[in-house]
Amino acid sequence: MALLSVDKLTTSFYTRDGIVRAVQGISFTVECGETVAIVGESGSGKSVACYSLLQLVPQPPGKIESGTVFFDGTDLLQCTEQEIMKFRGNHIAMIFQDPMTSLNPYMNIGEQLIEPLTYHRKISKADALIRAEAALKEVGIGEAKKRLKQYPHEFSGGMRQRVMIAMALMSEPELLIADEPTTALDVTIQAQIFELIKDIQVRRNLAVIFITHDLGVVAQIADRVLVMKNGKIVEQGTTRDIFNNSQHEYTRMLLDAIPVSAKPEQYRYSASSAKNVILQLEEVNASYIERPASLLHWQEERFKAVRNVSFNLRKGEILGLVGESGCGKSTLAKTVLRLVTEDSGRIQFEGTELTSLNAAEIKNVRKDLQIIFQDPYASLNPRMSVYDALLEPLKLHNIVPPKEYERTISQLMDEVGLSPRDIRKYPHEFSGGQRQRIAIARALAVRPKLIIADEPVSALDVTIQAQVLELMFHIVEKYHLSMIFVSHDLSVIRYVCDRTAVMFQGEIVEFGDTEKIFNQPQQEYTRKLLSAIPVPDPGYYRQP
Amino acid sequence: MLKFIGFRILQAIPVLLVVIFVTFLLVRMAPGGPFDEEKAVSPYVLEKLNERYNLDAPLSEQFFDYLSGILQGDFGPSFKFPTRSVTEMIATGLPITFELAFYAMLVALFIGISAGLLAAIRPNTAQDYVPMSIAMIGICMPSFLMGPILVLIFGIWLEWLPVSGWGYSPGDKILPAITLGSTYAAYIARLTRGSMLEVLSQDYIRTARAKGLSTQTIIFKHALKGGLLPVVSFLGPAIAGLLSGSFVVETIFQIPGLGRFYVQAAFNRDYTMIMGTTIFFSVLIIFFNLLSDIIVAYLNPRLKLGNKK
Numbered sequence: 017m018a019l020l021s022v023d024k025l026t027t028s029f030y031t032r033d034g035i036v037r038a039v040q041g042i043s044f045t046v047e048c049g050e051t052v053a054i055v056g057e058s059g060s061g062k063s064v065a066c067y068s069l070l071q072l073v074p075q076p077p078g079k080i081e082s083g084t085v086f087f088d089g090t091d092l093l094q095c096t097e098q099e100i101m102k103f104r105g106n107h108i109a110m111i112f113q114d115p116m117t118s119l120n121p122y123m124n125i126g127e128q129l130i131e132p133l134t135y136h137r138k139i140s141k142a143d144a145l146i147r148a149e150a151a152l153k154e155v156g157i158g159e160a161k162k163r164l165k166q167y168p169h170e171f172s173g174g175m176r177q178r179v180m181i182a183m184a185l186m187s188e189p190e191l192l193i194a195d196e197p198t199t200a201l202d203v204t205i206q207a208q209i210f211e212l213i214k215d216i217q218v219r220r221n222l223a224v225i226f227i228t229h230d231l232g233v234v235a236q237i238a239d240r241v242l243v244m245k246n247g248k249i250v251e252q253g254t255t256r257d258i259f260n261n262s263q264h265e266y267t268r269m270l271l272d273a274i275p276v277s278a279k280p281e282q283y284r285y286s287a288s289s290a291k292n293v294i295l296q297l298e299e300v301n302a303s304y305i306e307r308p309a310s311l312l313h314w315q316e317e318r319f320k321a322v323r324n325v326s327f328n329l330r331k332g333e334i335l336g337l338v339g340e341s342g343c344g345k346s347t348l349a350k351t352v353l354r355l356v357t358e359d360s361g362r363i364q365f366e367g368t369e370l371t372s373l374n375a376a377e378i379k380n381v382r383k384d385l386q387i388i389f390q391d392p393y394a395s396l397n398p399r400m401s402v403y404d405a406l407l408e409p410l411k412l413h414n415i416v417p418p419k420e421y422e423r424t425i426s427q428l429m430d431e432v433g434l435s436p437r438d439i440r441k442y443p444h445e446f447s448g449g450q451r452q453r454i455a456i457a458r459a460l461a462v463r464p465k466l467i468i469a470d471e472p473v474s475a476l477d478v479t480i481q482a483q484v485l486e487l488m489f490h491i492v493e494k495y496h497l498s499m500i501f502v503s504h505d506l507s508v509i510r511y512v513c514d515r516t517a518v519m520f521q522g523e524i525v526e527f528g529d530t531e532k533i534f535n536q537p538q539q540e541y542t543r544k545l546l547s548a549i550p551v552p553d554p555g556y557y558r559q560p
Numbered sequence: 561m562l563k564f565i566g567f568r569i570l571q572a573i574p575v576l577l578v579v580i581f582v583t584f585l586l587v588r589m590a591p592g593g594p595f596d597e598e599k600a601v602s603p604y605v606l607e608k609l610n611e612r613y614n615l616d617a618p619l620s621e622q623f624f625d626y627l628s629g630i631l632q633g634d635f636g637p638s639f640k641f642p643t644r645s646v647t648e649m650i651a652t653g654l655p656i657t658f659e660l661a662f663y664a665m666l667v668a669l670f671i672g673i674s675a676g677l678l679a680a681i682r683p684n685t686a687q688d689y690v691p692m693s694i695a696m697i698g699i700c701m702p703s704f705l706m707g708p709i710l711v712l713i714f715g716i717w718l719e720w721l722p723v724s725g726w727g728y729s730p731g732d733k734i735l736p737a738i739t740l741g742s743t744y745a746a747y748i749a750r751l752t753r754g755s756m757l758e759v760l761s762q763d764y765i766r767t768a769r770a771k772g773l774s775t776q777t778i779i780f781k782h783a784l785k786g787g788l789l790p791v792v793s794f795l796g797p798a799i800a801g802l803l804s805g806s807f808v809v810e811t812i813f814q815i816p817g818l819g820r821f822y823v824q825a826a827f828n829r830d831y832t833m834i835m836g837t838t839i840f841f842s843v844l845i846i847f848f849n850l851l852s853d854i855i856v857a858y859l860n861p862r863l864k865l866g867n868k869k
Binding site: 070072101102103104105106109110112114117118119120121122123124131132135136167169180183 | 768777860
């Protein structure tokens with residue numbers, strides 16, 4: 017008999033706007049020692065489904081309507097709160113997406129690690145701490161004894177996720193539910209965490225449910241895959257079958273949307289287009305204040321985020337800036353935009369030396385330099401309609417006469433694939449992908465020459481991501497724009513960029529044609545980065 | 561940490577100097593003087609009195625004399641009660657005011673935190689609405705209204721508790737403490753509710769639930785420490801407010817505390833007494849704010865003050 021067998025599970029949310037049927041009668045099983053991936057886009061119900069297993073859905077507004085969840089012979093949905101507490105963290109453990117917020121900042125690591133044991137087993141605190149120390153060692157955290165007394169803020173993101181895993185495994189559960197456990201982490205850290213989970217799984221014959229939106233991850237770790245859409249499982253099967261022989265149209269759409277290839281031929285930068293350089297950086301150094309000066313510390317402490325960076329950007333080209341978090345890529349982008357003042361170096365934009373401009377001159381140059389931010393939810397003012405959001409740059413830079421406003425804005429919306437009928441709508445009435453289109457329209461409004469896109473598709477689902485990337489190709493070509501594309505996602509970089517700069521600890525360690533970097537990386541760091549990308553092909557990982 | 565405390569104490573010095581300077585000027589700018597009586601004092605006597613208390617000297621000289629007195633711990637004689645010094649009068653009134661403020665703080669913390677917790681555990685139910693509505697009334701109702709109402713109900717109608725005095729009959733401290741503490745209880749209840757609700761929606765509470773902990777453990781072990789931080793930061797100003805705001809309650813219940821001296825001094829233009837109590841209260845406010853900052857830093861591991869990571 018299967019370890020976990022879910023039958024016709026249905027969960028709804030009763031909100032003010034009506035009933036949201038998040039999970040609609042899904043059925044699946046998980047065997048001991050097996051890894052089952054649940055994959056789907058945001059809003060597909062994959063997380064709600066897993067939280068429902070342990071009755072962790074907030075009730076109200078959530079309600080588990082019907083179905084059975086048999087775990088080791090017990091129907092978890094029939095359990096009272098008292099009874100289900102004996103399963104949570106004991107037989108079934110969970111790890112969550114964001115390790116930065118999932119640990120209690122007010123308790124030290126030791127106290128948090130021993131809780132699953134002291135609550136579910138008769139064990140003294142001292143013995144539990146000894147076990148906790150061993151658990152930290154098992155997940156590869158050195159100086160475990162000292163680490164037990166430290167607080168979460170003293171750990172990096174990857175380390176915190178290791179702590180979460182150690183905590184989940186303290187009580188030796190039979191089933192581990194991992195909800196996007198590596199989405200917030202860098203690829204090299206992600207690769208280490210997978211390694212760790214796999215290793216422990218084999219040793220303990222642990223069953224794992226892995227919730228993810230990333231098909232590359234699925235190919236790398238899962239035995240079987242459930243594809244969810246709108247609360248239903250549209251397809252399930254072995255990983256190999258899903259990837260090589262998918263039956264459902266939606267699954268194929270997901271697979272097709274992954275950027276696996278090189279940049280499409282028709283969008284590539286061609287030598288025939290004007291070859292002049294639009295932006296030239298020479299020996300740029302930039303830093304930010306880590307700790308401001310105060311009466312006690314006369315000297316402010318600065319962090320050198322960008323070191324001796326030189327590159328050029330050609331007209332009509334998309335240049336990729338790739339690296340892990342903290343490598344200085346965003347600071348570099350901000351330096352070009354004059355949002356951060358460089359410590360030294362020169363930045364020439366169309367022959368103008370940006371570093372010597374005064375405030376008024378910078379305002380003029382800004383018209384030509386636009387930025388698109390990562391989070392389309394946070395970067396649009398919720399109290400401004402699309403019309404107002406697009407009107408602002410038009411007015412500020414006197415792009416068109418006032419009687420042209422309405423027509424220009426309609427045109428812009430049409431350009432980015434939004435219906436001009438939605439001109440009076442507010443950001444919350446749009447989806448994430450549509451909001452990013454608004455952000456692109458806003459950048460386009462002033463007819464810029466250079467756009468800096470800072471992780472523009474990182475917050476989007478893969479199918480939406482593919483559409484937005486298509487739009488970016490389109491506008492770059494149509495308006496002869498140049499673009500600096502900042503991303504941590506190597507597959508996206510490969511798909512989008514003509515040339516790529518790989519950043520590591522503030523320096524550009526490798527720079528050149530994207531395909532050349534991906535096919536023949538010269539630097540050790542680039543090779544490490546590339547080998548950590550999950551490849552959406554199960555065959556890649558199963559070869560002897 | 562020691563560096564931080566030392567720094568904050570240094571910071572307090574200019575603040576105190578400004579307080580002294582401004583109070584000194586304001587007190588002397590106010591119409592009337594310490595020796596104005598209903599029956600006018602003869603010019604000769606007035607002149608002698610002014611000479612006696614050095615009030616005929618230029619303002620700047622008076623100010624620096626006063627300042628050097630303070631540095632030696634001498635707040636001068638009271639103008640109204642010439643036989644007693646200001647230091648002496650503060651020393652008599654202070655213990656009573658402190659005791660009152662202490663009881664009031666206990667009332668405020670106990671009622672405030674429990675009401676806030678009850679409300680936060682079941683938000684948007686009767687368990688939330690009832691205590692929070694009462695808290696709203698508590699914030700709106702000034703103590704000079706609250707006091708007489710409590711006196712009317714518990715002292716006169718029910719005859720359960722004495723209506724005035726301090727330490728003369730058992731239970732005469734209860735009504736003043738409740739009157740003084742109720743407004744702060746209401747503030748603390750609302751603060752506790754708000755910050756507990758925020759903490760309870762954090763990801764790490766979900767982690768705690770997934771570990772199989774009971775609701776009780778989650779609230780008291782995982783949520784309370786973070787949830788009470790805003791309350792602790794509020795305690796410093798609250799204690800200072802209780803001490804300096806106690807004069808209304810002291811007047812209602814005929815309590816011989818510092819607050820009453822303060823009000824009397826203001827009415828009487830008792831320059832030295834006004835100055836002395838103002839400076840004293842300023843020191844208390846600075847002290848309690850510092851104390852609550854230290855406690856917050858101690859409770860929050862992310863704020864290791866003065867230490868580099």
